[in-house]
Amino acid sequence: MVLKIGVVGFGKMGRIRKATLDARSDARVVALADPYADMSDQQGVSRHTDWEKLLEEDIDAVVISCTNELIPTVAVAALAKGIHVFCEKPPGRNPQDVHRIRDASLQHPELIVKFGFNHRYHESVEQARRLVSSQSLGKILWMRGVYGKAGGPEFDKNWRNEPSRSGGGILLDQGIHMIDLFHDFCGTFTEVKSFVTSQYWNIPVEDNAFALLRNDEGQVGVIHSSATQWRHTFRLEIFLEKGFLTLEGILSSTMSYGKETLIVARNTFDENGYPLPNPEEVISFFADDRSWEKEMTEFVTCALAGDAIKIGTVQQAVDAMETVFAIYGADKSWNQSGECEQSA
Incomplete structure (x- = not known):
């Protein structure tokens, strides 16, 4: 099985995440969303200015690389649609933001949520x-x-x-x-x-x-x-x-x-x-910096196998x-x- 992934936010980190995923055989980025970034060089993927449109695509997981104020809203919406979530750090603007993600993840224990503490x-x-x-x-x-x-x-x-x-x-x-x-x-x-x-x-x-x-x-x-x-x-x-x-x-x-x-x-x-x-x-x-690769390896393999995340867990994000x-x-x-x- 190949994990179909959307990326929300296509600045520096979004591009790093996509390049890391593009090197894998068990994952494929199929959609991007960013209201400001130039995505004209990204062929073979659907491109959106609205992240909500991206979540309507046929995707298994989403990488959230947008600004902090949007992170909890995108994460909670993705979980509600049955989509695995990878979030950059910090996990929002304040403890209340990450608590929102934690509470949503508890409602969907079958889904993977991982944070980018690379x-x-x-x-x-x-x-x-x-x-x-x-x-x-x-x-x-x-x-x-x-x-x-x-x-x-x-x-x-x-x-x-x-x-x-x-x-x-x-x-x-x-x-x-x-x-x-x-x-x-x-x-x-x-x-x-x-x-x-x-x-x-x-x-x-x-x-x-x-x-x-x-x-x-x-x-x-x-x-x-x-x-x-x-x-x-x-x-x-x-x-x-x-x-x-x-x-x-x-x-x-x-x-x-x-x-x-x-x-x-x-x-x-x-x-x-x-x-x-x-x-x-x-x-x-x-x-060699293999942190991005190792990070995505855990996310993709856990999403495909249904295994628990060990690094970048919801509780670790709450604690930080x-x-x-x-x-x-x-x-x-x-x-x-x-x-x-x-x-x-």
Whole structure:
């Protein structure tokens, strides 16, 4: 069987998703919808300006790559028509949006719903996960993550900085990936402290968020999400009882985050069992980004076989969104949380 798929939203991500699906033999994109994008180069598929028309096509699944405010409406409508759903992150503008998708998915347990948290599929992350799961380095004590970019030309005019359309700023747009990785390694957090600011860009959403997170096991996460990181940076440090892991750089289409590497350091101890400083580091380099391919492999194969999603689940999306908004809400001087609730 070949899964027939429609793509709603044909900007950068929609094109990436279609190219990834076009390389498969068990899936075929048959319809596109976007009110603004030039789709004249896409032959052999039906093209629409209205996503509702696309959902009337004979399709088995839909990839939703549109702006945040439309995501829950399209997802809920697709599920009501018996169509499997793949959504980009973030899964809407606020927790209420993703709760709508969750509630609709519970009404249709036979359908697959998956969200685009592709960072879990990067090779550095997969290797780090295997090392942590092996317990060879002991238990995680704490983590520190920095994910930031410089904004770019006309960053302040981008729809991602319009609260009614996006729901939030850099933390919701990019930092949510780091939060999802924190959850991957340590589970969800129950205590949150934060500073959320708009320091440089003249925008009504945050351009920096700093947060301290702690879970019921006492593990602590420190995150900085920034749109004033003039040198693009992805770095995740995981400190354990017997060593540490550092994930530096992340492969992307622009390569602006540098080479993707994983540093593994195992502690050495003196004769009394005390850890010695600066353990030897072993560095691995990764040349290929197969995250998009792996992500779509799980979606397509689960939709065809009726198997459960393991990465990018509805609950993982709910957890990530709720942590983002817990960070917004923990800074009482930042009113973004209230604004987003009103826009729901």
